[in-house]
Amino acid sequence: MSKVPLDVVTGTLYQLPVKTLLRYRCLSRPLCSIIDDPDFIKLQLNNSIATKSHLRLILKGLHLYSVELDSLDKAIPFNHYPESIWTGTEVFGSCNGLLALSNSDQDIALFNPATRQLFKLPVEYIDLPDKSCIRGFVFYGFGYDLVSDDYKVVRMVQFKKDEDDNLGCFVEYEVKVFSLKNRSWTRIKKLPNYLRFMFQFYFHLLHRRGYGVYVNGVVHWVSPRRPEFGIGNLIVAFDLGLEEFRLLPQPNYGAHEKDFVLDVGALEGHMCLMCNYDLVKVDVWMMKEYGLKESWSKMFSIDRCRSISSFRFLRPLICSNEDGGDKVLLEVNGEKLVWYDWKRKKLKTVKIDGGPDSFVACICVESLIPLDNGSHGIILKKLQEQKEKKTQCRKKRDDFLSKGFKLVL
Known part of the structure; x- marks a missing residue:
C-alpha cells in the first residue's frame, strides 16, 4: 500500500460496489481511513450516479424487495430488517442511497440499504391549530440540501374542521422540516395561501401521490385542479436550502390543459410531468434546465395497448444504457x-421472479452515506464483534485442547 500512489488507490476504490468497500475497511487502517473520508464517499456516489452503476430497483409491496437494475430478473426480500421496518412501512423518498421510511406521521426513519444502517428521527408531534380541528392528510418529502450539504425530511399536515370537511381548505397547514445534520425539527411559518387548496381526496390517496418528488435540491408535489375555486393544476415546490415554497413553471400544453390529470416524476435527474388523458394516453414532459419554463419539451407519448388496457398511473424510472x-x-x-422504446413505440413487459403483485417502485443507488456521524453501519460493527468473539472462542478451544490433554504413548 505504501508504494502505491494515493490517487491510484482512490481511483480504483471508488469504482467498486459498496459491499466490497465495506469489506476492505477491515483490511487495514489506511484503507479504512480512505473509505470513511467524506470526500471519498461523495466521489464514490457521484461516480455511481454518473456511470449509472451500482443501481438497484426497490419495490415496496407488503415487504421491501431489492432488484439488480442490470438484470431485472429476481426480487430479493430485504433480510435482517432493522426493528423499525415492518409490513406496513412505506417508502416515501429515495435520494443518494438513502430511503425515507414511515410507519406513521410520528414514526419516521432514514435507511441505507447498502450499509444496513437505520436512523430513527426524533418523535415530532403534530400541533393542532385548535381543539376543534382534526388531523387530515399528511404529505411527505425527502431530499438533499445542496446548500448546507444536509439531508432533510419534510412533513406537511393538512387539518380539517371535522370529519365531514372534505375540502380541508379553511385551516392553514403545518409544515415541519427535519435536518439530519442538526438532528432536529424546525417549523416553517411562512406558508403560501395555495397550500390550503392542495389536497384532493381521490388524487392524493391513489398511488401515494402525497410523496414528494425530489429534483435539484427541491421537493415537488402536484396541487390538482380545483374548479370550484377557479384554480388550475399547480406544481408546488419546496426548496430544501431556502426552506421556502414556490410554484414551478409549467409547459405550454396548448388547448388541452383542462383535459388531463397531472402528475410529477423524476428521470435522469430532471423534472418530469405526466399528463394522463382519460386513462388512454399519457404525455411525458421533461424540464432540461431546472426552473426554466422554456426548457420544457415533450419527451414522448404512450397510448394504451393490448398489454395495458388503461393508464391509471404511470411514472418513468430510468433510461436504459443501451440503444x-x-x-x-x-x-x-x-x-x-415495462421498457418503452419511444422512438419505435414498442413496449416490453419486465418479468421479475419473486416480486410482489402490486408495488411502488423507486431507483436507489448504493452509497456509503452515513447516518450516525461517520460510522458505516451497525450491522458491520456487529459482524466485527461476532468475528472477534469467534476468534476468542477458537483460541480458548485450542488452548484447552493443547493443555487439557496429554498424548500417552
Missing part, C-alpha cells in the same frame, strides 16, 4: 414494469 438511451423503464398502475 442510445431510447428506452425508458416505466412503472404502470403499480402492477407492472
Whole structure:
C-alpha cells in the first residue's frame, strides 16, 4: 500500500460496489481511513450516479424487495430488517442511497440499504391549530440540501374542521422540516395561501401521490385542479436550502390543459410531468434546465395497448444504457414494469421472479452515506464483534485442547 500512489488507490476504490468497500475497511487502517473520508464517499456516489452503476430497483409491496437494475430478473426480500421496518412501512423518498421510511406521521426513519444502517428521527408531534380541528392528510418529502450539504425530511399536515370537511381548505397547514445534520425539527411559518387548496381526496390517496418528488435540491408535489375555486393544476415546490415554497413553471400544453390529470416524476435527474388523458394516453414532459419554463419539451407519448388496457398511473424510472438511451423503464398502475422504446413505440413487459403483485417502485443507488456521524453501519460493527468473539472462542478451544490433554504413548 505504501508504494502505491494515493490517487491510484482512490481511483480504483471508488469504482467498486459498496459491499466490497465495506469489506476492505477491515483490511487495514489506511484503507479504512480512505473509505470513511467524506470526500471519498461523495466521489464514490457521484461516480455511481454518473456511470449509472451500482443501481438497484426497490419495490415496496407488503415487504421491501431489492432488484439488480442490470438484470431485472429476481426480487430479493430485504433480510435482517432493522426493528423499525415492518409490513406496513412505506417508502416515501429515495435520494443518494438513502430511503425515507414511515410507519406513521410520528414514526419516521432514514435507511441505507447498502450499509444496513437505520436512523430513527426524533418523535415530532403534530400541533393542532385548535381543539376543534382534526388531523387530515399528511404529505411527505425527502431530499438533499445542496446548500448546507444536509439531508432533510419534510412533513406537511393538512387539518380539517371535522370529519365531514372534505375540502380541508379553511385551516392553514403545518409544515415541519427535519435536518439530519442538526438532528432536529424546525417549523416553517411562512406558508403560501395555495397550500390550503392542495389536497384532493381521490388524487392524493391513489398511488401515494402525497410523496414528494425530489429534483435539484427541491421537493415537488402536484396541487390538482380545483374548479370550484377557479384554480388550475399547480406544481408546488419546496426548496430544501431556502426552506421556502414556490410554484414551478409549467409547459405550454396548448388547448388541452383542462383535459388531463397531472402528475410529477423524476428521470435522469430532471423534472418530469405526466399528463394522463382519460386513462388512454399519457404525455411525458421533461424540464432540461431546472426552473426554466422554456426548457420544457415533450419527451414522448404512450397510448394504451393490448398489454395495458388503461393508464391509471404511470411514472418513468430510468433510461436504459443501451440503444442510445431510447428506452425508458416505466412503472404502470403499480402492477407492472415495462421498457418503452419511444422512438419505435414498442413496449416490453419486465418479468421479475419473486416480486410482489402490486408495488411502488423507486431507483436507489448504493452509497456509503452515513447516518450516525461517520460510522458505516451497525450491522458491520456487529459482524466485527461476532468475528472477534469467534476468534476468542477458537483460541480458548485450542488452548484447552493443547493443555487439557496429554498424548500417552
